[in-house]
Amino acid sequence: MKTILTIIVVATVVLVAVGLLGAGQTKSGTIGFANGSALPGLTPKADTPEQAVTNLLNDVQKRRWDAAYGALSKTSGVDEETFREEWQGSNGSLRTFSNLEGSELRPVHATNDDAQIRARLRWTTPVGPIEDVRDFRLIREGGLWKVVWPKQQVANVPAQVVPVTYLRWDLVSGDGKDEWGARNIDPPHVRIVSMNAVNSAEGSAVMGEVVNEDTVPAFVNVGATLVDGGGNPIDDENSFDKIDHVLLPKQITPYRIDFPGIDLSKVKNVRMDIKASLVPASADPVIGVMNQKIDADVQGRSVLRGELLNQSGQTVNIPHVIASFYDNNGKVIWVSDGYVDRALLPETSEPFSVDIPRSLAGKVQSFHVVVNQYSLGKS
Amino acid sequence: MIPTSFLTAMNTIAMAMIGLTLIAITTISVTTVAMTVSYARRRRVPSIRSSIRSRASSGITPQITPRAISRIISRMTALLAASVFLFCAPRSNAAVNVDMSVSHAGPRAVEPLLERGILRDYRIAWISLAHALEFNAADALSGPFVSTARDTLMNNVSSQRRSGLSTRYLNQNHKVEAVYYAPEGDVIELHDAADYQLQILDGGKLIHDEHVVMHYVVLMTPAADHWVVRQLQAVPQF
Amino acid sequence: MRRENHPGRGFAAAAKAAVGRESGSAAVNRCATQNRIRLAFYFCLSVALSTLSASISAAQDLRAPSAVTAGEAVSISTTGSGKATFYLVGPGVSNKSDVALGNEISLRGQDLRDAGQYFAILCSDSCHSASFFVAPAKPASLAFLVHPSRVPVAASDAVSGVALAFDQFGNLNLDPGTINFQLTAGKTSLLSRDVAAHDGVAWFRTTSGKSAGPLQVVASIGELSARRNVQEVASEPCNLRIAGQRTKDGLVVQTEPVHDCAGNPVPDGTIVSFTATDASGKSTVDAPIKHGIARAEIAASGPVVVSVASGVAMGNELHIGGGQ
Numbered sequence: 001m002k003t004i005l006t007i008i009v010v011a012t013v014v015l016v017a018v019g020l021l022g023a024g025q026t027k028s029g030t031i032g033f034a035n036g037s038a039l040p041g042l043t044p045k046a047d048t049p050e051q052a053v054t055n056l057l058n059d060v061q062k063r064r065w066d067a068a069y070g071a072l073s074k075t076s077g078v079d080e081e082t083f084r085e086e087w088q089g090s091n092g093s094l095r096t097f098s099n100l101e102g103s104e105l106r107p108v109h110a111t112n113d114d115a116q117i118r119a120r121l122r123w124t125t126p127v128g129p130i131e132d133v134r135d136f137r138l139i140r141e142g143g144l145w146k147v148v149w150p151k152q153q154v155a156n157v158p159a160q161v162v163p164v165t166y167l168r169w170d171l172v173s174g175d176g177k178d179e180w181g182a183r184n185i186d187p188p189h190v191r192i193v194s195m196n197a198v199n200s201a202e203g204s205a206v207m208g209e210v211v212n213e214d215t216v217p218a219f220v221n222v223g224a225t226l227v228d229g230g231g232n233p234i235d236d237e238n239s240f241d242k243i244d245h246v247l248l249p250k251q252i253t254p255y256r257i258d259f260p261g262i263d264l265s266k267v268k269n270v271r272m273d274i275k276a277s278l279v280p281a282s283a284d285p286v287i288g289v290m291n292q293k294i295d296a297d298v299q300g301r302s303v304l305r306g307e308l309l310n311q312s313g314q315t316v317n318i319p320h321v322i323a324s325f326y327d328n329n330g331k332v333i334w335v336s337d338g339y340v341d342r343a344l345l346p347e348t349s350e351p352f353s354v355d356i357p358r359s360l361a362g363k364v365q366s367f368h369v370v371v372n373q374y375s376l377g378k379s
Numbered sequence: 380m381i382p383t384s385f386l387t388a389m390n391t392i393a394m395a396m397i398g399l400t401l402i403a404i405t406t407i408s409v410t411t412v413a414m415t416v417s418y419a420r421r422r423r424v425p426s427i428r429s430s431i432r433s434r435a436s437s438g439i440t441p442q443i444t445p446r447a448i449s450r451i452i453s454r455m456t457a458l459l460a461a462s463v464f465l466f467c468a469p470r471s472n473a474a475v476n477v478d479m480s481v482s483h484a485g486p487r488a489v490e491p492l493l494e495r496g497i498l499r500d501y502r503i504a505w506i507s508l509a510h511a512l513e514f515n516a517a518d519a520l521s522g523p524f525v526s527t528a529r530d531t532l533m534n535n536v537s538s539q540r541r542s543g544l545s546t547r548y549l550n551q552n553h554k555v556e557a558v559y560y561a562p563e564g565d566v567i568e569l570h571d572a573a574d575y576q577l578q579i580l581d582g583g584k585l586i587h588d589e590h591v592v593m594h595y596v597v598l599m600t601p602a603a604d605h606w607v608v609r610q611l612q613a614v615p616q617f
Numbered sequence: 618m619r620r621e622n623h624p625g626r627g628f629a630a631a632a633k634a635a636v637g638r639e640s641g642s643a644a645v646n647r648c649a650t651q652n653r654i655r656l657a658f659y660f661c662l663s664v665a666l667s668t669l670s671a672s673i674s675a676a677q678d679l680r681a682p683s684a685v686t687a688g689e690a691v692s693i694s695t696t697g698s699g700k701a702t703f704y705l706v707g708p709g710v711s712n713k714s715d716v717a718l719g720n721e722i723s724l725r726g727q728d729l730r731d732a733g734q735y736f737a738i739l740c741s742d743s744c745h746s747a748s749f750f751v752a753p754a755k756p757a758s759l760a761f762l763v764h765p766s767r768v769p770v771a772a773s774d775a776v777s778g779v780a781l782a783f784d785q786f787g788n789l790n791l792d793p794g795t796i797n798f799q800l801t802a803g804k805t806s807l808l809s810r811d812v813a814a815h816d817g818v819a820w821f822r823t824t825s826g827k828s829a830g831p832l833q834v835v836a837s838i839g840e841l842s843a844r845r846n847v848q849e850v851a852s853e854p855c856n857l858r859i860a861g862q863r864t865k866d867g868l869v870v871q872t873e874p875v876h877d878c879a880g881n882p883v884p885d886g887t888i889v890s891f892t893a894t895d896a897s898g899k900s901t902v903d904a905p906i907k908h909g910i911a912r913a914e915i916a917a918s919g920p921v922v923v924s925v926a927s928g929v930a931m932g933n934e935l936h937i938g939g940g941q
Contacts, residue, residue: 167886167905180526180609181762181845189765193929211928215767215850215884248905250854250928251888283886283905290916293898306898311914369901486820527787531731534709542713546706559818562777563764568816579706579738581713586704586744587736596789596817598781610789613708613733615750 046071049115049138050105052145056136057119060087061100073139077151086152091343092317092376098125098341114139118298127241127318127339133298157347162313168282169217188218190247190276196332197270201357204264207256207335209324209368210274212247217281220247220274222255226262227269234267235259242337244322244372246281253370254324256335285312287319287371290349294364297353302361304336305353308344308371316344320372321352325364334360344373474575475509477502477553484557487564494557497567497599500606501555508532509548515540525600528611542581549576555597567606569597570617679722679739681747687732687754687786692721699741707735707751732788753788759796761836761843768825768832769852770879776800776847777822780836782814791817793838801833802826802849825849829881851881857932859891859925864914868893868937870923871912882909887927889913895921 043059046052052071059068068087069080078086089095101122108116114137121132137148195208206224222243225236237257244253292306308319319340327333336354344350356364479498481489489497504523511519517536520529539545552574559568572594579587594617598610682691695701697718705712705724708731716722718741729735732753738746763778782793796819800808807826812819819836825847826832832847855878861870870891875883889911893900895918902913915923925932 165907167907169886179758180760181843186764186766213928215848215887217886248903249884249887251903252890252928283907286902286904286913288900288902288913288915290900291898292900306900307916309916311902367899370903486822527783530787531709534731535711538709538711542704542711544704544706544711544713546711558816561762561779561820562822563762565762565764566779566781568818570816577736579704579736581702581704581740586740587706587738587746589746593734596791598789612731612753612789613750614791 043067046145047143049107049110049117049145052138052147053105053117053119053136056147057100057103057121063088071147073141073146073148075139076147076149078149082152083149089341089343091315091345093341093343094125094127094130094318094339095123095341098123098130101129108135112140115145123341125339125341127320130339130341132341135298157345160347162346164284164313168280168284170280171278185278187278188212188214188216188247188276190214190218190220190274192222192272192274193252194332195270195272197264197267198333199264200258202258203260203262204267205256205258205335206270206272207254207324208332209252209254210243210247211252212249212276215249217249217279218247218276219245219279220253220276221245222257223273223275224257224259225271225273226259226267227271228266229268231269233271235262241320242322242335244370246279246372248281248283251370252368254322254332254335254368256337285310285314285316285373285375287311287316287344287373289321289369289371292367292369294356294361294367295353301358302356302364303353304356304367304369305351306369307349307351308340309349310344310346313346314375315346316373317376318374319344319350319352320374321354321369322372323354323367323369325356325360326366326368327363328365330366333363474549475502475505475551475553477505477555479555479557481557481560484560484567487560487562489557489560489567493564497557497569497606498555501553501569501571501597501599501608504608504611505548505551505553509551511536512539512546512548515545523608524611525602525607526609528608531611545580547576547578547580549578551575565600566609567599569595569599571595571597572617679737679745679747681737681749683749685729685749685751687751687784687788688726688730689754690724690726691729692723693737693747694721695719695739701739701741704738704740705735706738707731708733710735730786732784732786753790754784754786756782756790756793756838756841757785758783759836759838759841759843761834761845763834763845763847765847767848767850770825770829770849770877770881771827771852772825774822775825776832776834777820778834778836778845779818779820780814780838780843781818782838782841789817793817793819795819796836796838799833799835799837800826801835802828802830807832827879851883852877852879854883854887854889854927854930854932857889857925857927857930859923859932859935861923861935861937863937867914867916867918868921868923869912869914870925870935872906872910872925872932874909875906875911875927883927885909887911889925889927891915891923891925893917893921893923895919 043055044051046055056068056071059065059071065080065084069083072078072083089098101124103122104120106118108118110116117136117138119134119136121134123130123132138145139148190210190212193209193211195206197204197206210220210222212218212220220243221238223236223238226234228234237259239255239257242256242258247253288309288311290307290309292304294302294304297303304323308321310316320337321340322335322337324332325334325336334357336356338352338354340350340352342350477498479494481494500523507519507523511517511532512535515536517533520532520536524532554572556570557567558570561567572592574590574592577587577589577591578585594614596610596612596614597608599606600609678696680694682693685691695716695718699718701716701718703714703716703722705728707729710728710731712728716739729751732751734748734750736746736748738744760781760783761778763776765775768775778798780796780798782790782796784790793814795811795813798808798810798812798821799806800823808821808823810821812821826849829849829851832849834845834847836843854875857875858873859870860873861868872889875887875889877883883906885906885908887906888903889906891902891904891913893915897918900915900917902915904911904913921937923935923937
């Protein structure tokens with residue numbers, strides 16, 4: 001009995017050790033690394049470019065910044081704090097609320113001394129999962145592969161005083177008297193100026209644009225109900241974050257309402273519902289959308305890219321870009337959105353890009369971009 | 380929401396169940412008495428056995444004992460109680476019929492969707508009113524009533540609680556006509572010719588039971604996603 | 618024994634038959650005597666009960682008031698003697714009290730504040746009731762609903778108001794008479810109209826004024842009045858025109874003062890969208906109007922075309938050459 005027990009214990013220890021040491025030593029060309037596959041002190045040697053990137057991402061995921069920084073090439077022009085900020089985010093940006101969940105690696109090219117690996121990084125964020133594609137350049141140093149981390153060009157904004165002359169609207173709820181009709185302020189007058197329903201990759205989508213026709217800001221939400229041939233509702237959804245909810249007077253926003261898993265052929269009618277209410281708002285910050293153009297990204301997909309320029313004196317923590325795309329008849333054929341994971345500092349710009357579905361890329365004739373923004377400490 | 384037709388059907392079924400159960404209980408009670416007498420006699424007077432045998436041949440099982448019969452009766456009583464509950468529980472819901480006409484409303488026309496919404500909300504208001512005043516439950520009033528209408532009914536409930544009274548509004552029929560609908564749709568005035576059985580109870584004692592015909596002037600205003608009763612005022616006539 | 622079926626006779630017939638079966642002729646005589654005594658007793662009892670019942674009915678008679686106004690104290694007269702329980706059930710009230718029959722029952726004004734139907738119930742051995750209506754008191758306040766709270770100038774049938782008169786207890790006065798509506802913009806009277814209330818409601822609808830600014834709307838009946846404000850605002854921007862110049866980093870464009878077609882300045886905060894298209898792509902800036910004009914800085918190089926729009930209103934296009 002004692003012998004059997006000893007055998008079992010020894011076998012278990014051996015198997016665990018083999019499992020741990022074996023982890024991460026895969027030598028295949030294209031890999032996906034498993035989270036938590038290595039223990040501290042058991043990081044595999046970076047004897048391939050893929051292994052080097054895998055090690056780096058593992059350390060980043062576990063927030064072992066010293067180890068991650070140690071995996072960088074000496075030729076990298078970045079200090080540890082900046083490197084850390086790039087992964088952790090700063091200024092209350094979306095990245096500061098995000099976690100690296102996983103990644104997929106693909107070699108782009110490799111020689112004996114240098115290589116390029118394309119990583120598809122999956123982040124979990126408060127606004128949902130976000131994918132980011134990043135190219136890593138690697139060189140061989142002393143028999144090991146090291147990541148070359150380029151120095152980021154940080155905008156050098158001179159010290160200055162930015163005069164604040166923006167407009168703001170406050171709401172006064174009035175006194176507590178419940179006199180019927182005395183405290184009546186109409187909700188803002190908003191209008192759906194266009195609507196289009198299309199089949200999408202995940203089901204169907206209803207999209208278009210809304211204008212605030214009033215002279216006060218409006219908090220807007222658009223809902224849609226799909227109705228079948230018998231007049232029965234199939235599903236109802238709302239625009240959630242695919243809209244700029246706070247509309248200043250005469251401002252136009254795109255909206256998109258997704259109906260996952262519903263084929264448009266079953267839909268006879270779409271009932272639209274727009275709700276608007278009064279909201280305190282500010283005309284600041286003004287964010288310019290510069291150099292917008294449709295381009296192909298590194299993966300060959302069509303994207304609309306450009307730069308957001310914060311023309312005000314306050315930091316925009318989480319910029320959100322919503323773009324509507326029109327065909328040659330001026331009809332909205334798609335609405336895309338994307339979050340910028342870096343904060344938009346005063347008087348600086350940040351690049352952005354939003355996807356265009358492959359099937360629609362050829363039909364896009366023009367586009368319109370609005371910027372929604374979330375700033376900490378502001379509602 | 381439970382449809383009226385369903386509730387009416389439930390009431391009918393409950394009534395039928397009550398009726399059948401009562402008949403069954405009566406029949407079984409009579410049989411029990413007879414059987415008990417026979418059972419007692421059978422134990423003391425052997426000659427009676429023959430008569431029991433002859434009865435057995437005409438359909439009565441000789442194995443039925445008074446204990447078994449009393450068990451059946453208790454089950455039937457439970458069924459009766461269930462039926463009575465079934466009948467009573469949804470009564471305040473089922474007995475509110477509302478017919479509505481909007482053809483004379485103006486200056487703004489009442490759209491069919493709005494008409495359905497107002498009819499639904501007005502009916503709910505009366506169901507809530509009936510429930511609140513029968514069970515002195517003020518909570519039922521908060522949703523469908525606002526302002527003066529709610530305050531008045533709240534006063535009714537608290538006043539009833541103090542004096543130990545309750546009021547039942549049974550078999551309500553409302554013939555509602557929209558007479559005014561504001562240009563901006565922020566108020567609608569209804570005239571309701573209602574009839575119902577009004578029962579006023581002091582504790583468990585019925586002190587007033589009358590079939591009344593009432594005329595109500597009603598003001599309803601839109602809330603977030605439904606219409607609420609702002610004014611509910613009885614008048615001698617329209 | 619032959620059984621006969623006599624509808625309606627049931628128990629009496631059976632009892633008779635039972636009696637007949639039980640007795641002989643002596644028994645029959647004895648029973649007849651007993652029945653006579655029993656009949657006499659029942660007769661006397663019923664006469665006594667009827668008399669008592671009649672007297673009770675008379676005692677519990679109550680007379681409800683014919684015309685009652687909300688908040689006014691009234692009394693209900695009763696007849697008879699002895700004690701009884703009095704109930705007053707109506708809108709907002711469900712009272713119970715002990716009363717002495719023959720006296721008047723006083724109803725306090727505070728118990729009759731709500732207009733509607735009241736039931737007065739008097740119970741001793743049995744209950745008797747009477748009902749009466751309470752009418753609203755004279756108008757003490759006006760509910761005045763005016764829409765919209767903001768209206769573009771010169772909009773047809775855009776301003777409307779509804780007035781309802783209520784007494785001091787919140788009862789709707791169904792016949793308040795004529796209500797006067799007045800609309801004033803600054804010192805200019807835009808409307809003065811007397812409207813007779815139907816079913817308690819008086820209303821008006823009219824076109825908004827021609828200049829931006831506050832519009833006073835007043836409803837009055839007798840000495841009562843209710844005042845509301847409507848903000849008349851500029852209509853859609855009209856003749857939106859821009860001018861621009863190149864700077865070191867791009868170009869600066871700004872609008873001329875933005876007005877509607879009637880010449881009213883468009884409110885500050887209104888968004889004006891500038892779009893510049895050059896070789897590197899399109900740049901847009903949504904800028905709010907400040908002090909009547911909207912201004913934007915756009916990063917652009919080389920020849921550029923700038924367009925402007927506010928809501929659905931379009932403005933002119935500006936062509937700026939690369940050398941300028």
